[in-house]
Amino acid sequence: MNYWLFKTEPDAFGINDLIERPQQTEHWDGVRNYQARNFLRNEIKLGDQVFLYHSSCDKVGIAGIAEVMKEGYVDHTQFDPDSKYYDPKSDPDKPRWYMVDIRFKRKFDHILSLQEIKANPALADMQLVQKGNRLSVMPVTAGEWKILLAMAG
DNA sequence: GCCAACGTTGGC
């Protein structure tokens, strides 16, 4: 089993929105970055654990945990002209973009803030805290996962 | 294949 971190803007779709979905499950569409796409398509497996990270908001940090319920499949929004994720250059015979389904698992009592994460020397190598990192789907090591869980309490 | 221009991300 592997660990991941998915970024999301809670103003658009946050952990509370996931909780309110039927079966507390939602497809993670709209990822339009090739490196993140490769993770979604090739590497993220059923049962993998995911930190939900809230970005671009007043409380930036990890909000809780979700679990992968369905492995990579074609993100249909790339073919929908009405979707903001529409990609006219994507060929239906060879789709560019993929997504997975995740189910809510746990919400932290408090957001585990980016500030706290950055302040922990043991997490200095996390991809999340590297300068200029913009990946919206990234791997988390088992060691990092354990430390973060302990910090979340 | 290079690289300037552009658009986007995301913390602050």
Place this chain on the structure above:
DNA sequence: GCCAACGTTGGC
């Protein structure tokens, strides 16, 4: 709203 950092595009 600012702006640094990055990925993508497209002319050459």
